[in-house]
Amino acid sequence: MTDTDRTTPGPVPGPGGDGGLDARLVVERDAFRLDVTLTAAPGEVLALLGPNGAGKTTALRALAGLVALSDGHLRLDGAELDRTPPESRPVGVVFQDYLLFPHLTALDNVAFGPRCQGASKSAARERAAGWLERMGLAEHANAKPRRLSGGQAQRVALARALATRPRLLLLDEPLAALDARTRLDVRAQLRRHLAEFEAVAVLVTHDPLDAMVLADRLVVIEDGAVVQEGAPSDIARRPRTDYIAQLVGLNLFRGHADGHTVRLGDGPTVDVTVTELLAGDVFVAFPPSAVTLYRERPAGVSARNLWRCEVAGLETHGDLIRADLTGELPLAADLTTVSAAELDLRPGATVWASVKASQTHAYPA
Incomplete structure (x- = not known):
């Protein structure tokens, strides 16, 4: 086994090794209760859409292990993740504000994940350089976050998440921090990278255009529950709540x-x-x-x-x-x-x- 391939031991797949995501996320907190069921096949991009306070981010944090489940289950590729600590889950996260390490270069930001998984410094940096090249950022490898544009920082954050070879990629409002012009370009680039991702991706957004362009399937959450799910075209054509109708621009x-x-x-x-x-x-x-x-x-x-x-x-x-x-x-x-x-x-x-x-x-x- 090479340094590049060495990783921290993760959860062992369950019987049958079924691929993809199978989760029922129940989180009870004060007066709020989240109870949603999410399933997705490898290669599928799932978008969680809903108004502020609906429970989208809580669901994402539960998938990442940052919020404990009150009930339900979480299986990824057949492996039970309910009690697996966040650092041991095969999960990559792109946060809304990217959370790049300000004192590290773009290269070392991306290499951070592989290093945490046990790769040597040279192997981690080699993998990071490959990802920066795929993102069109090879010439910015030595730049620190303050020298990057919003679109460049977003792609570095995505590369950092993908460099750990996750089986579940979580994106929390990944385009929210961008201006309108940059958002258009980065959305197209993100769609291309997600199309190449072989595992499950879950995107949280309140922007219907981001959801329609990036996702294969939408799950609309209101008040902690799923109110509608399906292909973007089906939901846009047949909304079932006022929120969805307003989102897609229909009188309902x-x-x-x-x-x-x-x-x-x-x-x-x-x-x-x-x-x-x-x-x-x-x-x-x-x-x-x-x-x-x-x-x-x-x-x-x-x-x-x-x-x-x-x-x-x-x-x-x-x-x-x-x-x-x-x-x-x-x-x-x-x-x-x-x-x-x-x-x-x-x-x-x-x-x-x-x-x-x-x-x-x-x-x-």
Whole structure:
């Protein structure tokens, strides 16, 4: 065995040596309870998505061994990790603030993990140099963190995590510290590196774009529980909570369907276009861009859905103006700056909101 291959003994795989992650994480702390089940195959990137305080970071820390489980189990490649100390787990972590050692060069930051695993200084530095080259940072090997840009520091932190050859890679808001321009470039690079990673990766983020671009599967957590999981495209198309709908930019309502009509509780009805007649509880979703606004009740409009609303607020949303509406049906509407000016929109103004049935999407609740 060479110095490069020598590692600290880790947990022994269980019978069958099943690959991937199999965990039920139960953490009870004061008034908060986390209870989530996570499974992922080798090579899969799992994103934990949810609002602040939902339990995402607690779940990540439980996987790393930094928070003890109150109940449940944690198996990685068939090995039980519940009682394995953090330093003995085959887990690499990229923290939100990267936590690079300020007194060490980029090379020695990356070599730190292999050194802790028993590799000689020369072998650890050789492995670190290889990772820096893969990250496009070979020319920055001797630079200390203060001389690195945000994107470069992020890649050094990723290289440091990968240099230990983990079977589970944990990324805690890995792009949050970057400016918008850098984030775009680093996101693309991170996606490439994750695609090459052969074990399980778990990403925590509150940014839907990061989750959609980087992950194979999303797990949405609210109030310590999983509320929806699946492929990014499925979740974006069929959100099941208000949080997810707002995240992916949809108006979402729950009601009772009868054919092509959905009654929203005690509120108005929504006409929908579906290939098969619906019956029972359903969700109805449509984007803010599908909403057309009028200052007077329109005559001869083809849209079957028309509601009287009041402008509660206006805000810039990219190149558009987003109107927050209350009234018969609380919803969001997107329109151009010119249209908003022509309609003389302002808080308190009465408007009529219309949506064509063909622009709605209905699916079972």
